Amino acid sequence: xxATILLWQKxxxxxxxxPEEIVGMLIQPILWVILFGVGMRSLMGTTTPDSGNDYxxxxxxxxxxxxxxxxxxxxxxxxxxxxxxxxxxxxxxxxIPRLSxxxxxxxxxxxxxxxxxxxxxxxxxxxxxxxxxxxLGWLGGLLLIAGYGVGFSGFALAxxxxxxxxxxxxxxxxxxxxxxxxxxxSLYPMETLPTWMKVGAYANPTTYVVTGLRQITxxxxxxxxxxVQIPLWLCFVVSTGFAAFGMNMALRAFKKTIx
Amino acid sequence: xxxxxKAISTKGLTKRYDKDVLAVDSIDLSIQTNTIYALLGPNGAxxxxxISMLTTLVKPTSGCxxxxxxxxxQKADQVRQRIGVTFQExxxxxxxxxxxxxxxxxxxxxxxxxxxxxxxxxxxxxxxxEEAADRRTNTYSGGMKRRLELARGLLTNPSVLFLDEPTQxxxxxxxxxxxxxxxxxxxxxxxxxLLTTHYMDEAEALADQVGIMDHGKIVVEGSPRxxxxxxxADNIRIIGNGKQDVFCESTKMLPYVESxxxxxxxxxxxxxxxxxxxxxxxxxxxxxxxxxxxISVSKPSLGDVFLKYTGRQLRDK
Numbered sequence: 175x176x177a178t179i180l181l182w183q184k185x186x187x188x189x190x191x192x193p194e195e196i197v198g199m200l201i202q203p204i205l206w207v208i209l210f211g212v213g214m215r216s217l218m219g220t221t222t223p224d225s226g227n228d229y230x231x232x233x234x235x236x237x238x239x240x241x242x243x244x245x246x247x248x249x250x251x252x253x254x255x256x257x258x259x260x261x262x263x264x265x266x267x268x269x270i271p272r273l274s275x276x277x278x279x280x281x282x283x284x285x286x287x288x289x290x291x292x293x294x295x296x297x298x299x300x301x302x303x304x305x306x307x308x309x310l311g312w313l314g315g316l317l318l319i320a321g322y323g324v325g326f327s328g329f330a331l332a333x334x335x336x337x338x339x340x341x342x343x344x345x346x347x348x349x350x351x352x353x354x355x356x357x358x359x360s361l362y363p364m365e366t367l368p369t370w371m372k373v374g375a376y377a378n379p380t381t382y383v384v385t386g387l388r389q390i391t392x393x394x395x396x397x398x399x400x401x402v403q404i405p406l407w408l409c410f411v412v413s414t415g416f417a418a419f420g421m422n423m424a425l426r427a428f429k430k431t432i433x
Numbered sequence: 434x435x436x437x438x439k440a441i442s443t444k445g446l447t448k449r450y451d452k453d454v455l456a457v458d459s460i461d462l463s464i465q466t467n468t469i470y471a472l473l474g475p476n477g478a479x480x481x482x483x484i485s486m487l488t489t490l491v492k493p494t495s496g497c498x499x500x501x502x503x504x505x506x507q508k509a510d511q512v513r514q515r516i517g518v519t520f521q522e523x524x525x526x527x528x529x530x531x532x533x534x535x536x537x538x539x540x541x542x543x544x545x546x547x548x549x550x551x552x553x554x555x556x557x558x559x560x561x562x563e564e565a566a567d568r569r570t571n572t573y574s575g576g577m578k579r580r581l582e583l584a585r586g587l588l589t590n591p592s593v594l595f596l597d598e599p600t601q602x603x604x605x606x607x608x609x610x611x612x613x614x615x616x617x618x619x620x621x622x623x624x625x626x627l628l629t630t631h632y633m634d635e636a637e638a639l640a641d642q643v644g645i646m647d648h649g650k651i652v653v654e655g656s657p658r659x660x661x662x663x664x665x666a667d668n669i670r671i672i673g674n675g676k677q678d679v680f681c682e683s684t685k686m687l688p689y690v691e692s693x694x695x696x697x698x699x700x701x702x703x704x705x706x707x708x709x710x711x712x713x714x715x716x717x718x719x720x721x722x723x724x725x726x727x728i729s730v731s732k733p734s735l736g737d738v739f740l741k742y743t744g745r746q747l748r749d750k
Binding site: 180184188259 | 514520569
């Protein structure tokens with residue numbers, strides 16, 4: 175635990191050294207909400223009158239998931255860089271558990287994700303999304319997204335442990351990222367998807383996390399996507415299971431690097 | 434429990450990567466505590482892989498190894514607690530200051546705050562980095578980075594300190610400075626040092642014992658003095674052509690020849706006095722029908738020892 179906290183502190187300190195990272199971290203989700211959210215709201219308003227604001231409410235949880243994935247990719251890239259420079263050797267030669275090294279990194283990624291999530295929710299609120307005023311709901315939502323963030327961080331760390339090429343990492347992660355985001359109900363309603371995509375979406379943890387977020391962070395269920403009924407407890411189980419699965423993958427891949 | 438007299442011991446330690454690459458080929462090491470041992474060899478000889486196995490970063494394919502009496506596989510965590518390592522490449526985080534790097538490292542080893550802060554000040558003073566301590570390491574010169582890494586290796590009071598090419602890439606002045614720190618360390622502590630180098634002068638200047646490594650094997654071992662002395666008082670090195678066999682046979686018979694070695698067209702003759710015997714050697718060559726193209730007299734060095742045992746010259750002197 176000591177080492178996990180230590181690694182987390184180190185990664186956070188490193189982020190603070192670069193103000194451009196902090197600025198980018200805060201502005202990126204704002205741009206998503208404003209550019210994508212507002213743009214799509216206008217489109218929805220054109221095609222289906224009065225559904226514009228409803229779409230903004232609908233999409234805010236999806237943007238939270240999307241931002242978590244972006245943060246995990248950036249975190250995996252940092253890890254790859256540390257591996258390639260050789261900094262990881264310092265951790266490996268120290269008397270600390272291998273898992274704590276990975277957990278420290280994953281938790282630092284999730285910390286950034288949670289900060290971004292709060293920014294998204296606030297900007298979403300300002301842009302007309304109908305969010306809940308229940309603080310517990312928001313905390314529960316952050317918990318859901320934390321599990322998702324740890325899970326995808328695990329994926330990113332696993333990929334970053336399996337390659338020595340930055341280009342290779344980004345290509346592989348891109349292949350994982352696309353279905354995880356778009357084969358889900360994060361950006362469009364489940365009922366509009368063809369059956370094969372629905373099957374994929376129900377096998378995708380993103381769907382459960384985003385659906386859970388919609389249930390507890392919104393003040394009213396948007397009419398778009400209202401068909402998806404997944405019990406909240408299942409959303410939490412999937413989020414937790416995804417976190418465990420991702421970190422297990424990362425640990426396996428990391429151990430393989432120790433030849 | 435009595436202190437283990439052997440800081441490092443290995444038996445048949447082997448590392449094979451894939452099927453074709455035998456990086457370390459069944460080496461047996463026995464390194465006494467409180468000594469400096471240098472693994473000397475060219476790049477690719479297997480030195481770093483050996484250190485990586487001893488520091489638990491790489492799993493041996495076969496054989497066994499103990500550091501401070503502890504098996505590197507079975508008791509890897511305890512081994513890690515007792516060792517310090519500086520790696521061949523500089524592995525400092527460019528975003529941290531020198532002091533932060535040391536503080537982070539000490540915390541990895543759970544050293545308490547008061548002890549940690551005192552130790553960091555003490556070590557920064559030893560490697561003369563007090564003034565630069567609060568600057569980010571990406572502003573350090575190569576020599577400063579090496580010194581900081583040395584400091585980091587020492588911070589946890591290790592029983593055994595591994596230094597993988599500690600002066601690689603440094604200018605002569607910085608190399609001599611690092612040697613000074615290593616010598617100071619050795620005289621002030623009971624630490625055992627295992628260093629790898631491809632610089633002969635470094636091994637000669639620092640090591641109590643040297644193991645010459647080539648193609649994954651330790652080809653000869655001994656103190657630098659023992660190894661050099663066996664080459665004779667002076668070393669005459671000859672390159673030429675003609676009847677080399679006749680010349681070699683005749684030279685070996687000369688009473689003042691203390692050692693003789695020939696490989697890859699280079700003939701090395703250890704004699705009692707180079708300047709005095711040079712003319713006689715040239716005469717012997719002429720009589721044998723061997724034409725000398727290049728001849729030199731020098732005090733023997735570990736480079737000559739390396740040439741004798743590997744048949745090759747050590748590059749990057």
